Amino acid sequence: MIEQLKDMDADLKEFICKKLFEERIGIKNEIINESIMDGFDEQNVLNGLDIFLYNELISIPMVPNPVLNKDILINDSKFHELKSKGYL
Numbered sequence: 600m601i602e603q604l605k606d607m608d609a610d611l612k613e614f615i616c617k618k619l620f621e622e623r624i625g626i627k628n629e630i631i632n633e634s635i636m637d638g639f640d641e642q643n644v645l646n647g648l649d650i651f652l653y654n655e656l657i658s659i660p661m662v663p664n665p666v667l668n669k670d671i672l673i674n675d676s677k678f679h680e681l682k683s684k685g686y687l
Contacts, residue, residue: 600653604686611639611647616687619657620678625669654681 604612614634618624624633627648634644648671651657658672681687 600650601686603650604654604681607647607650608643611643612687614639615644615647615651616678619651619671619673620675623673625667625671625673627670630671654686656681 611634614637615630618630618633624630630648631641631644635641648657652659655677656674658674659670660672678687
């Protein structure tokens with residue numbers, strides 16, 4: 600899956616990274632809605648989030664946590680690891 604991450608559309612990858620790791624948005628529907636408003640195709644964003652999931656940049660909690668109010672958990676250490684290797 601690392602190959603899919605490397606081959607991912609650069610603009611989409613940058614958009615998802617910004618939403619997750621800079622803006623700290625952990626709600627899937629919010630990311631999708633903002634991506635559509637920015638002109639990205641919904642299916643491409645869903646595929647991108649799947650690639651991020653498979654590369655352990657994000658995870659999906661088994662049980663929703665009402666305190667966090669998020670359905671995506673962000674893995675900062677994996678982000679820094681993959682970014683330092685030039686994949687992001």
